[in-house]
Amino acid sequence: MTTATRMPTADRRVQIRSAAARLFATRGFHGVTIEDIGVSCGISGPAVYRHFSSKDALLADLLGGISEHLVAGGRREAATGDDVLRRLVDFHLDFSLDHPDLIRVQDRDLANLGDRGRRVRRLQRAYVDVWVEALQAGLPDLDEATARARAHAAFGLLNSTPHSAAGRDRDAMRQLLRAMALAALTAPA
DSSP states (O other), X not given: OOGGGGSOHHHHHHHHHHHHHHHHHHHOGGGOOHHHHHHHHTSOHHHHTTTOSSHHHHHXXXXXXXXXXXXXXXXXXXXXXXXXXXXXHHHHHHHHHHOHHHHHHHHHHGGGGGGGHHHHHHHHHHHHHHHHHHHHHHSTTOOHHHHHXXXXXXXXXXXXXXXXXXXXXXXXXXXXXXXXXXXXXXXXX
C-alpha cells in the first residue's frame, strides 16, 4: 500500500478538491476527466469515486463550498458593526487573492451544475444581500437596486484576480484592488 492510499479521507477530499479546482481552472470542466484528477492526486481515477460520486458532484461541492464560505464570512464581517464595507472588501479580497482557480471555475463552469446550481445561486444571492444591507446602512439614501448594482460591480473588480494579480506582488495588488473597490462602492451617484 502506498502512502497516497493511506491518506485520511478528509485530507484526500481536500487534495481532490484542490486538484480539481486547478485542473478545471486550466482546462475547463469538460476538458478534465476523473482519471486526470486522480493522477494529479497520485491515485487512480476510480479511487476518486470513493470521495465524490461523480465529476458533477465534485464541481457542485467546489462551487457550493465557495458560496457557503463567502456567505458565512460575509455575515460574520457584517455582524461586527464597524467599518463593514472595508471589512467585507478585505474578506473578499483575501479569498480572491488566495483562490484564483476557484474564481475561474465559478466564472466558467457554474452553468455546468444544472439543477445543482440552484443551491449555489441561492447562496450567491444571500452573499449579495449581505453587501446590499451593508451599503444601505452606510449610505442610507442608496436604493436597493443601486446598492445591488454596486455590489456586483465590486465583485467584478475583486474577482479579477486570476487576471489582474497574476505575477504581481500580492500586497500591492491587495492595496490597489481594495482602494478601487471602496471607491467604486461609495462613489457619488
